[in-house]
Amino acid sequence: MSSNQYFNHEGPWSEATDSLMCTDTGDWRSKRPVVDKEKCIFCGFCAIYCPIQVMEMTADSCFEPDLDFCKGCGICAKECPKGAITMVSEGEFVS
Amino acid sequence: MAEKNKARLTKVLDYLKYDDPFSKGVSFCPGCGLELLLRFIPRVLGNDIIITGTPSCSAPVLLGQNKQSWHTLSYFGTLMTGAAANATGLVRYYKKAGIDNTVVCFNGDGTANDIGFGNLSGAAERNEPFIYICYDNEGYMNTGIQKSGTTPYGATTTTTPYGTVHKGKNLRRMNLGVKMAMNKIPYTATATLSDLEDLAKKLLKAKKAKERGFCFLHVFAPCPTGWGANPADTIEICRQAVKTNYFPLWEAENGKIRMTKTVKKPKPVSNYTKLMKKFNHMTEADLEILQEDVEYETCLLGGLSVLEAECQLPVSAQD
Ligand SMILES: Cc1ncc(C[n+]2csc(CCOP(=O)(O)OP(=O)(O)O)c2C)c(N)n1
Ligand code: SF4
Ligand code: SF4
Ligand code: SF4
Numbered sequence: 001m002s003s004n005q006y007f008n009h010e011g012p013w014s015e016a017t018d019s020l021m022c023t024d025t026g027d028w029r030s031k032r033p034v035v036d037k038e039k040c041i042f043c044g045f046c047a048i049y050c051p052i053q054v055m056e057m058t059a060d061s062c063f064e065p066d067l068d069f070c071k072g073c074g075i076c077a078k079e080c081p082k083g084a085i086t087m088v089s090e091g092e093f094v095s
Numbered sequence: 096m097a098e099k100n101k102a103r104l105t106k107v108l109d110y111l112k113y114d115d116p117f118s119k120g121v122s123f124c125p126g127c128g129l130e131l132l133l134r135f136i137p138r139v140l141g142n143d144i145i146i147t148g149t150p151s152c153s154a155p156v157l158l159g160q161n162k163q164s165w166h167t168l169s170y171f172g173t174l175m176t177g178a179a180a181n182a183t184g185l186v187r188y189y190k191k192a193g194i195d196n197t198v199v200c201f202n203g204d205g206t207a208n209d210i211g212f213g214n215l216s217g218a219a220e221r222n223e224p225f226i227y228i229c230y231d232n233e234g235y236m237n238t239g240i241q242k243s244g245t246t247p248y249g250a251t252t253t254t255t256p257y258g259t260v261h262k263g264k265n266l267r268r269m270n271l272g273v274k275m276a277m278n279k280i281p282y283t284a285t286a287t288l289s290d291l292e293d294l295a296k297k298l299l300k301a302k303k304a305k306e307r308g309f310c311f312l313h314v315f316a317p318c319p320t321g322w323g324a325n326p327a328d329t330i331e332i333c334r335q336a337v338k339t340n341y342f343p344l345w346e347a348e349n350g351k352i353r354m355t356k357t358v359k360k361p362k363p364v365s366n367y368t369k370l371m372k373k374f375n376h377m378t379e380a381d382l383e384i385l386q387e388d389v390e391y392e393t394c395l396l397g398g399l400s401v402l403e404a405e406c407q408l409p410v411s412a413q414d
Pocket of ligand 2: 062079082
């Protein structure tokens, strides 16, 4: 369980010095969503339907997953109306 | 990027007014409908809501572990047998203390429809001012996918297996939403995850209506692990459940039912069942029984919405 760098407030059950618990759910993934920025029409469906809410808006009007936590469920790719997201095997990214 | 034809951002994002109080990496299965729902509720209702809930798939995350927490909401963990009774205690305490807030009693269908139904029913009768949300994954998922009262006809679970003797659940599913609406509580609604704007509106309506008393939301939330579905299909399953009338979307104020989404040409229920393995073994004849059950419920709902519009509630005009 990694210490969380994303929150710096405490939970109701935690000690004042503790941060929130956080699991590296990105490690679970066998496929990752890759967004084709040219195809993306910035509708936001991928963001609202992502169960863990990790599709983040980018400065150039697009959405990108936070790969530290994306579980690779594939909902975003399935729900994208433009087919702008492809699920690519993690093996492709091993250097 | 300049020439790109950008669409309007989905309206659903406008409803997400508050921060997500959950840690990013929490241990729900990939594609879990419950996780989407759980993150959605405080983003619409605010981070100051008080959540209570029972042992279930939601508990390991809501309750935290040892001295650490997965979220920053206030949470009160209760027994399955006493979910609504505990929420009653909380709202009464807050009322006495003069604190104005929203108590959300968040439970699975096993708690709501079966094990904790007695006190849910009692809270509805007494019209306690809180919001009860049942996320319906059609079974007791956390203890290993046993059947519950809302498990549909034919579905396989670990207690209704498919084999030479049994062919999945041989009983029909209970309609929890209608059961609660018939208590004439201020607000009852069904919702699902394919229609997030509808869900957000219903959450906000419930927050208002709880000033007048008990509110109940029945939210259809697929469980890919327990249903043998592809995690990527979670939203599609919800969509097909609505399109086939398997899970119709409606709301009821003081028991007066109104459809919030009318399906003009319902699709055959097989469009829904084919998306998951729990119905894999079903024959045409089995599917026909499920189809008839769906049609019966839809017909009943239609009848009720017409009747309720015509009838006047005789007692208590106190609202
Ligand atoms: C009175 C009682 N009976 C049984 C249990 C064991 N138990 C713990 S979690 C659970 C399943 C809860 O199912 P549900 O409420 O549908 O939530 P889900 O796991 O589906 O999210 C059960 C039966 C319990 N904690 N208390
Ligand atoms: S769903 Fe597809 S088109 Fe819409 S914002 Fe996401 S990637 Fe872009
Ligand atoms: S694959 Fe799943 S978890 Fe990852 S960004 Fe897409 S919807 Fe979210
Ligand atoms: S078992 Fe089902 S409800 Fe429970 S966390 Fe997994 S997908 Fe969600």
